[in-house]
Amino acid sequence: MIGPAPRGRHRRAAGTVGVLALAIVASATCTKIPTNPASVFSLALDSLPGPSVVAGDTLRDTNGIATPLSGLAYNIQNQPLHTVRVQFISLSPGQLGINSSNFAIGTPSGDSIVRVVADADGLQSLPFNVPVVLKPTNLVHADSDSISTMTLSLTNPDSNVSVPLNIFLIHQPDTLGADSVTRSYIVHYQIVYPASAAGGTGTPTDSTLPAYLIGGVGQPARTDTTDGNGMGTRQVNFSVAQFAPKSQDSIVVLVTAAYRDSVVAGSPLRFVIHYTAP
Amino acid sequence: MGQVLSVVSQKGGVGKTTTAVNLAAAFARRGQRTLLVDVDPQGAVRYGAGLRRGHATRGFFDYITGQSGLREIILPTQLPWLRVLLVGTVTEAANHAGYQSLVADTDMLRDVLTEARSRCDVVIVDTPPGLGAIVRRALEASQHALVTLQCEPLALQTTPQILRAIQDIAATNGELTLDGILLTMYEASNPACVRVAEYVRKHLPADMVLDIVVPRSAAAADAFAAGQPVVLRTPADPAAQAYVNLATLLAERFQ
Numbered sequence: 129m130i131g132p133a134p135r136g137r138h139r140r141a142a143g144t145v146g147v148l149a150l151a152i153v154a155s156a157t158c159t160k161i162p163t164n165p166a167s168v169f170s171l172a173l174d175s176l177p178g179p180s181v182v183a184g185d186t187l188r189d190t191n192g193i194a195t196p197l198s199g200l201a202y203n204i205q206n207q208p209l210h211t212v213r214v215q216f217i218s219l220s221p222g223q224l225g226i227n228s229s230n231f232a233i234g235t236p237s238g239d240s241i242v243r244v245v246a247d248a249d250g251l252q253s254l255p256f257n258v259p260v261v262l263k264p265t266n267l268v269h270a271d272s273d274s275i276s277t278m279t280l281s282l283t284n285p286d287s288n289v290s291v292p293l294n295i296f297l298i299h300q301p302d303t304l305g306a307d308s309v310t311r312s313y314i315v316h317y318q319i320v321y322p323a324s325a326a327g328g329t330g331t332p333t334d335s336t337l338p339a340y341l342i343g344g345v346g347q348p349a350r351t352d353t354t355d356g357n358g359m360g361t362r363q364v365n366f367s368v369a370q371f372a373p374k375s376q377d378s379i380v381v382l383v384t385a386a387y388r389d390s391v392v393a394g395s396p397l398r399f400v401i402h403y404t405a406p
Numbered sequence: 407m408g409q410v411l412s413v414v415s416q417k418g419g420v421g422k423t424t425t426a427v428n429l430a431a432a433f434a435r436r437g438q439r440t441l442l443v444d445v446d447p448q449g450a451v452r453y454g455a456g457l458r459r460g461h462a463t464r465g466f467f468d469y470i471t472g473q474s475g476l477r478e479i480i481l482p483t484q485l486p487w488l489r490v491l492l493v494g495t496v497t498e499a500a501n502h503a504g505y506q507s508l509v510a511d512t513d514m515l516r517d518v519l520t521e522a523r524s525r526c527d528v529v530i531v532d533t534p535p536g537l538g539a540i541v542r543r544a545l546e547a548s549q550h551a552l553v554t555l556q557c558e559p560l561a562l563q564t565t566p567q568i569l570r571a572i573q574d575i576a577a578t579n580g581e582l583t584l585d586g587i588l589l590t591m592y593e594a595s596n597p598a599c600v601r602v603a604e605y606v607r608k609h610l611p612a613d614m615v616l617d618i619v620v621p622r623s624a625a626a627a628d629a630f631a632a633g634q635p636v637v638l639r640t641p642a643d644p645a646a647q648a649y650v651n652l653a654t655l656l657a658e659r660f661q
Contacts, residue, residue: 169435169638170434170435170436170437170485170486170487171435171436171437171487172437172486172487173437173438173487199437200486202485202486204484205484206484206485206486208486241661243661246437251435251436252436253436253437253438254433254436254437254438254653254654254657255657255658255661256437256438256527256657256661257661345520
């Protein structure tokens with residue numbers, strides 16, 4: 129129920145005062161907008177150089193080079209403020225430390241997803257995730273059979289996509305204990321036979337090849353990042369029109385994972401797909 | 407992969423575009439790569455997103471009709487990490503039926519959002535009011551939905567419809583999550599408004615109605631009139647603060 133008229137009027141009057149107060153506050157706060165071209169107005173953070181940090185190691189890019197977190201502050205005119213320092217802060221320093229040069233270092237006990245924020249002259253970014261993962265020590269087939277057979281089809285595109293080529297990336301602890309897995313870690317797939325399909329780059333141009341590697345939504349992709357179960361997967365897509373009628377042969381795919389300068393034990397894993405063209 | 411958030415409501419004029427624009431700015435200002443996509447043929451995003459003067463007017467419609475490439479219609483803003491995809495020249499047409507059926511009958515909206523998701527942290531979609539094919543298509547390609555609800559009595563009658571629609575689409579799009587109902591244009595001094603807010607909180611599950619409420623604010627209206635998100639123009643305004651807090655909350659959920 130709405131109250132009696134006098135009270136209502138009182139409320140309206142109070143509301144008017146409130147609006148006036150709001151207007152005063154708003155006009156006062158307008159002066160706080162960082163219109164000074166030297167002041168930070170927004171932040172732009174660069175993508176993580178790699179998908180994860182290995183526990184006990186530094187965040188590295190996909191070539192294995194230690195790379196700091198980075199970002200840039202901008203003023204209200206959208207001009208970069210190169211002299212303003214963007215500092216990154218770990219919200220779980222027990223799992224991930226970040227030094228003054230913004231190198232992120234996973235603590236030896238780390239195995240979790242750590243939230244990180246950036247700060248530039250008091251403007252704080254929204255938090256983002258940096259996974260700290262166990263060091264990969266073994267690459268293994270996820271399924272018992274690494275050899276599969278396909279009959280290609282001119283009319284059914286589903287018949288021209290291989291079974292998932294699943295792998296697990298394992299972490300075997302140095303001391304006795306159950307194996308664990310390495311999440312959020314890059315694994316590389318490559319078709320090595322036949323030569324006509326071996327030049328895949330993981331880009332859309334691959335779709336001109338007789339066979340190429342694809343990701344979960346069908347896009348050409350040679351690399352995968354292991355999921356929460358330590359599993360990586362790709363499939364092979366066959367461009368069936370490029371195969372001689374009734375031809376029979378195999379596609380061979382190798383999978384590798386590397387940590388720093390060394391391949392992970394078990395690499396390369398081999399998958400063989402026997403096919404029969406229509 | 408980034409996350410696609412569709413801002414939806416059954417009724418028009420309930421702060422949907424204002425919410426989409428300000429959320430996008432709040433995400434981008436704090437370092438998230440953000441794309442704001444307008445699929446509402448009314449095309450109101452172009453008036454409030456802080457686009458640069460003389461920007462292109464082509465957009466999503468022009469892309470799906472083959473008149474423009476994606477690169478030329480992704481527009482920069484005053485924030486380095488915020489880009490905008492307008493709905494395009496369909497706003498100038500008297501009849502939007504062709505646009506609606508084109509979106510309904512093809513996967514082009516899904517393809518655009520999937521592509522955007524692979525390049526951005528957050529993609530925010532401003533949808534037309536109601537439960538038409540465009541909204542359904544947007545929700546089918548989204549991971550998150552936010553329902554805006556103006557604190558006025560009619561809103562109560564239309565809310566169940568949009569919630570049912572989200573439930574229906576979630577049955578086929580397993581990724582879709584309803585992030586909540588956002589009460590907008592809230593006036594603590596207006597008894598009817600307060601009653602509606604109380605009613606909504608009482609009759610819907612507690613976690614469905616967001617604690618964050620966007621107050622009606624002169625600064626928000628002024629900002630839109632000036633062509634800017636209020637979170638940039640008047641950051642200390644209570645409405646701006648609400649959107650910043652909402653972006654913080656959603657960023658936590660998106661991870």
